């Protein structure tokens with residue numbers, strides 16, 4: 154059985170997080186150093202990072218340390234940003250993310266259907282009013298990308314920004330209620346994005362290893378042998394198209410080594426042969 | 430369908446870039462400094478990207494023409510490969526590109542003229558025939574409608590007296606070849622396998638019948654044709670499958686006028702194999718009993734030898750006199 158991927162949403166501000174917490178019915182599961190919220194199935198969680206590149210990177214690192222990361226896990230930074238020309242309330246995905254003044258770029262992948270437009274994102278240390286052309290200006294995305302791409306699959310990491318200020322509506326008009334409303338209005342787009350990412354992550358999913366766990370509890374295996382056990386059990390299952398083989402075939406084995414040797418014989422027996 | 434195109438900033442005005450962009454007016458276009466920022470980054474999953482690969486348009490700098498590995502060329506002749514493209518439209522489960530590259534995105538290097546300068550320079554160093562292979566890191570023709578590779582390379586090869594070009598393909602994108610006069614030193618080499626193998630392992634490729642149809646058209650038009658039976662895939666009914674397959678292939682083609690035939694078993698460098706088996710842990714091809722020797726994963730020695738000898742015998746009977754080469758790397 155493929156394991157379900159875990160979605161982590163990262164918001165800088167409580168006002169950005171609020172509509173998501175309500176929509177996904179997330180309850181607080183951690184208080185310090187970062188407030189983390191999760192749904193009942195523990196398949197979606199949200200962390201409030203605080204403002205700034207460093208805070209965001211640290212929050213991602215903290216969440217990554219809470220459990221074993223799987224290759225199919227999804228990470229999304231959701232928050233407001235400024236843009237010279239885009240309409241207030243419009244949504245865009247980060248296509249190329251950079252920290253102001255640095256040369257490193259991050260490129261989230263687009264392996265799913267989406268009508269959300271894309272934009273470059275530059276993360277500044279301070280709020281900006283002098284918006285560079287064609288660029289979303291925020292204060293977290295670069296930190297998010299730096300940390301998330303260390304623990305996750307680059308193609309399952311996204312930066313989703315909602316425009317809160319532009320050349321004709323300055324930062325001065327922004328307050329908490331306004332930010333909450335902007336995110337709230339884009340919940341349908343966020344929902345579609347998450348479900349598309351979830352669909353796309355299936356090809357990267359790892360598998361439950363229940364049979365190997367149960368066998369490993371009956372005989373002694375070294376670390377290397379344990380890895381081989383998992384791999385060879387999977388090979389037998391793959392080759393045994395009629396699913397005749399069961400772990401009961403190993404019952405008479407007296408050691409882990411014998412188990413492995415029996416599996417090897419089984420693989421040879423199930424493999425195609427070129428008869429001379 | 431290409432939905433995302435990354436373009437190196439330095440070549441954004443290149444005419445080939447403009448014409449490719451015009452083919453995909455709805456694609457999202459993302460500027461990058463160097464294609465490697467996207468192609469070589471960590472944390473990518475080839476299998477995931479293969480679902481919806483992006484196109485990266487770039488300029489190839491550094492060495493553009495490289496010697497082929499031992500055993501890749503024909504009959505020990507000097508051979509070189511050049512990669513105007515990395516990765517492939519098709520999705521053959523045995524393809525070593527899955528183990529070699531971190532990314533499944535297509536990279537197209539648009540500075541064809543630089544490749545041709547390097548090829549000319551290489552040929553100028555010797556009077557001997559020099560072989561060039563364009564299908565080492567991609568299928569030579571699969572992306573032809575986008576790359577328009579043959580339009581530039583074939584006339585250029587015709588101008589270099591000692592340059593031979595092998596286009597290795599499973600594609601039926603042959604319109605450009607039918608629209609021009611066959612070049613004297615260009616060989617269209619078709620990779621073929623039984624339809625059952627195509628169905629199981631050569632995903633998104635044209636059927637055997639479609640490939641044979643394309644091959645026959647090219648042969649009638651006057652192109653040199655070669656057959657590549659590589660990789661041979663071991664199944665329980667190997668002899669029955671391949672005996673029927675070989676007969677089908679040689680029906681309707683002029684066997685005697687073929688340029689060459691190669692035979693090779695499924696084999697992979699160990700490091701590539703391990704990555705590919707991790708990407709597709711439920712693939713029978715990787716799960717079966719294989720030997721690990723000399724840095725290469727391959728069928729157990731006795732099976733491998735037997736398969737090659739048997740196939741050589743079958744093919745010789747059908748195409749007597751055509752040079753047959755055994756590929757080992």
Ligand code: SF4
Nearest residue numbers: 517519521524567568
């Ligand atoms: S056609 Fe060739 S290059 Fe393309 S996927 Fe298949 S083996 Fe790889």
